Amino acid sequence: MVLYTSPFPNSFLSVLHSFSWGLIFPCYWLADRLVASFVPTTYEKRQRADDPCYFHALCIIITTPIYLALLVASLPFALIGFLLWSPLQSARRPYIYSRLEDKSHANGATLLTEWKAAGNGKSFCFGSANVCLLPDSLARFNNVFNTQARAKEIGRRIRNGASRPQIKIYIDSPTNTSISAASFSSLVSPQGGDNTNRTVNAGIKRTTSMEYKGDNSGSNNSEDSREDKGGAGEPNGGEENTCIVRINGEDNGHMSDTETDAVNGQAHASGPAEPSLEGDMEISKTPNHKQKEGDSGSLDSYSASRESLVKVRVGDGTVDQSTVNNKLLYKASIMKKTSVRKKKHTDETFDHEISAFFPANLDFLCLQEVFDKRAAEKLKEQLHHYFEYIVYDVGVYSCHGCCSFKFVNSGLLFASRYPVMDAAYHCYPNGRGTDSLASKGALFLKVQVGSTPQDQRIVGYISCTHLQAIAGDTTVRCEQLDMLQDWLSEFRKSTSSSSTANPEELVAFDVICGDLNFDNCSSEDKLEQQHSLFTHYKDPCRIGPGEDKPWAIGTLLDPEGLYDEEVCTPDNLQKVLESEEGRKGYLVYPTSKNHSSSQKGRKASLKGNGRRIDYMLYTEEGLYLEWKVEVEEFSFITQLAGLTDHLPVAMRLTVSTGEDDP
Numbered sequence: 001m002v003l004y005t006s007p008f009p010n011s012f013l014s015v016l017h018s019f020s021w022g023l024i025f026p027c028y029w030l031a032d033r034l035v036a037s038f039v040p041t042t043y044e045k046r047q048r049a050d051d052p053c054y055f056h057a058l059c060i061i062i063t064t065p066i067y068l069a070l071l072v073a074s075l076p077f078a079l080i081g082f083l084l085w086s087p088l089q090s091a092r093r094p095y096i097y098s099r100l101e102d103k104s105h106a107n108g109a110t111l112l113t114e115w116k117a118a119g120n121g122k123s124f125c126f127g128s129a130n131v132c133l134l135p136d137s138l139a140r141f142n143n144v145f146n147t148q149a150r151a152k153e154i155g156r157r158i159r160n161g162a163s164r165p166q167i168k169i170y171i172d173s174p175t176n177t178s179i180s181a182a183s184f185s186s187l188v189s190p191q192g193g194d195n196t197n198r199t200v201n202a203g204i205k206r207t208t209s210m211e212y213k214g215d216n217s218g219s220n221n222s223e224d225s226r227e228d229k230g231g232a233g234e235p236n237g238g239e240e241n242t243c244i245v246r247i248n249g250e251d252n253g254h255m256s257d258t259e260t261d262a263v264n265g266q267a268h269a270s271g272p273a274e275p276s277l278e279g280d281m282e283i284s285k286t287p288n289h290k291q292k293e294g295d296s297g298s299l300d301s302y303s304a305s306r307e308s309l310v311k312v313r314v315g316d317g318t319v320d321q322s323t324v325n326n327k328l329l330y331k332a333s334i335m336k337k338t339s340v341r342k343k344k345h346t347d348e349t350f351d352h353e354i355s356a357f358f359p360a361n362l363d364f365l366c367l368q369e370v371f372d373k374r375a376a377e378k379l380k381e382q383l384h385h386y387f388e389y390i391v392y393d394v395g396v397y398s399c400h401g402c403c404s405f406k407f408v409n410s411g412l413l414f415a416s417r418y419p420v421m422d423a424a425y426h427c428y429p430n431g432r433g434t435d436s437l438a439s440k441g442a443l444f445l446k447v448q449v450g451s452t453p454q455d456q457r458i459v460g461y462i463s464c465t466h467l468q469a470i471a472g473d474t475t476v477r478c479e480q481l482d483m484l485q486d487w488l489s490e491f492r493k494s495t496s497s498s499s500t501a502n503p504e505e506l507v508a509f510d511v512i513c514g515d516l517n518f519d520n521c522s523s524e525d526k527l528e529q530q531h532s533l534f535t536h537y538k539d540p541c542r543i544g545p546g547e548d549k550p551w552a553i554g555t556l557l558d559p560e561g562l563y564d565e566e567v568c569t570p571d572n573l574q575k576v577l578e579s580e581e582g583r584k585g586y587l588v589y590p591t592s593k594n595h596s597s598s599q600k601g602r603k604a605s606l607k608g609n610g611r612r613i614d615y616m617l618y619t620e621e622g623l624y625l626e627w628k629v630e631v632e633e634f635s636f637i638t639q640l641a642g643l644t645d646h647l648p649v650a651m652r653l654t655v656s657t658g659e660d661d662p
Contacts, residue, residue: 003420004096005097007093008088008092009093013091016088017088019081020082020085021085022081023077023078023080023084024077026070026074027075027077030074031137032135035137037063040140041143043562085398089397089398089400090400094395094425097391097420100387115451115458121627121655122508122657123652124363124449124655125361125362125364125652125653126362126364126513126652127362127366127648128366128514129367129368129614130466130614131150131151131370131640131643132144132645133371133379133411134147134372142559143645144559144643144644147372148372150375151370151372152378152379154382155380157639157640158358158365161639162358162360162362163386165360166361348551349631350630350632350633351632352633352635353633353635354638355638357639362417362650363416364414364415364447364511365387365414366462366464366513367414368514369411369515371411373409380413387415391413391443391445392413393409394412394441395410395425396409397409406427406437407437407438408438410439410440411438411466412441412465414443416445416447418449420447422445423446424443425442430468430479432476435470440466441465441466442463444461444487445462446495447459447462452506458505458506459505460509460511461488461491461507461509461511462511463488463513465514465515466517467514467516467517468480468517471524472524474527477517477527478528478531481528481531481533484533485533492510506624506627507622508629508655509629509655510537510618510619511618511653512618516528516614518613520542520545520546521612522611529546536621537618538620539617540616540631548612553577553587553636553647554587554589554611554612554647555610555611555649556588556645557588557646557647561585561586562645563642566585569641573586573638577647583609587610588610590610614649616634616651618631627655627656629656630653631653632654633651633652634651634652635650636648636649637649
């Protein structure tokens with residue numbers, strides 16, 4: 001299958017489309033600004049609290065006639081542009097595939113080596129987020145604004161979190177079973193030319209804060225740092241920036257002040273700090289973008305969440321302090337000496353957490369609501385610092401391909417560190433209400449993640465979707481789930497080059513990500529909860545229809561509280577969501593007829609952990625029979641605090657090959 005690298009099949013149509021959109025854009029922009037001036041966000045209201053009450057009204061009285069006059073003047077040109085633009089959409093391709101040709105721009109990630117499926121298994125990390133990149137006037141109805149600047153900052157935060165080093169802490173304690181030993185055999189990778197793992201010996205507990213400043217966090221690094229990166233050894237299996245800290249089990253894992261200072265001293269001795277990331281911070285108007293130094297999740301942040309940088313496993317090994325990383329600055333410090341954050345549910349087979357960062361070594365990213373084209377370009381530019389392959393501007397426009405007229409695309413965006421082999425998009429034909437104005441649908445992708453010693457390709461399938469949003473449209477969503485399964489089955493059949501007798505490729509995973517717009521606990525969503533999709537695909541957060549696991553939390557934030565000081569930074573939001581009482585104030589909860597309409601007014605009567613409408617599903621059906629797929633960890637992420645009204649989610653899967661696995 002040919003991947004489309006441009007929206008039109010020839011340059012003439014592309015030029016004609018650019019000309020028609022140039023005629024439409026002034027009218028579109030003026031209408032957007034006019035509506036936006038009447039829809040203030042809570043942050044803007046707080047900023048104006050000290051101004052005279054007449055000041056804002058005076059501004060509107062002055063600017064509104066100007067906007068209206070310019071809007072009327074631009075209408076004839078917009079009409080001509082629309083008459084050219086609309087028929088062109090019948091020739092438009094359903095997506096744009098972008099591959100980073102200049103590898104020197106990929107500062108956030110070392111190039112991946114091909115997985116050969118020999119020996120140990122392999123882990124793959126998936127992320128999904130609804131980023132609410134609508135035209136500014138529409139985004140304000142979700143209490144977010146400045147779409148163009150938010151797009152750039154969202155991209156920066158994602159690559160900043162994903163490109164940090166992956167820290168693994170080995171604890172010599174037979175009683176620690178928080179993470180299975182087998183899950184880490186595929187993650188530890190040799191660093192440097194001598195192929196030895198970097199280790200630091202310490203007697204610290206699991207709950208730590210790792211301060212990090214990477215040499216790959218921005219595009220304005222010095223030439224010396226680029227030379228250092230070029231001289232580093234090729235990581236094994238594509239897991240780079242891995243640091244191992246070995247911890248003995250004496251004294252119950254406690255570390256004395258002397259030992260703490262020793263570790264800090266070793267960390268500082270690892271090398272000088274790199275220059276902080278510089279860039280135009282046009283988004284600094286909002287409080288969540290005014291990150292204080294050290295706020296995790298901010299672009300220049302050095303501090304990570306308490307556990308987002310830490311992996312723990314039972315193990316033993318020798319100490320080799322000479323291999324402390326000499327390119328990155330680490331600072332290990334005890335965050336809580338008197339309390340250890342333990343897993344509450346010891347029967348769970350995988351780790352789970354609320355993290356202030358996207359997972360290190362994120363392999364695949366699925367985004368929803370990237371509706372604004374200019375914002376999509378800015379987001380793509382930032383993500384290309386980490387992801388080599390991106391599929392964006394997904395969907396159809398006008399009346400082409402769907403039953404009703406589509407003003408905006410599907411809002412789907414996919415980014416990958418592995419090459420995309422095939423891609424397909426389908427538009428849901430049954431959208432209703434305002435959702436029918438967008439070409440919501442499903443994007444299906446096939447990626448190559450390695451090959452066997454027999455030259456068989458190892459592939460994976462990823463589906464990204466966004467379902468009907470209007471409450472009460474349960475039948476519409478169920479129909480869309482039916483179509484999703486049918487389209488995915490057709491996509492796998494049409495792109496498969498294997499036969500049972502002579503397999504040319506082996507399927508390692510099949511994952512579905514997206515905003516499904518229903519939760520597993522609301523009484524009004526029972527029809528979706530019992531859909532057949534959940535018999536073929538597993539939800540790591542779900543026990544059964546109507547019941548989530550106790551640690552699972554909602555992913556839909558209360559828009560009214562986005563700019564509250566308690567939750568406007570990633571660290572603050574993480575702390576609030578770790579508390580059951582805190583969640584009640586800032587998450588949207590499952591609907592109930594007995595509850596009042598006020599979110600904070602019914603705080604005392606709320607039950608559960610919020611509406612979880614963003615899903616990550618995986619299946620073991622249709623995969624290579626001799627391999628086993630397991631969830632290694634699941635995360636709810638707060639790094640986009642204040643930038644969107646959804647919590648991103650991430651899942652790491654381990655594919656065990658059955659050969660020499662521990």
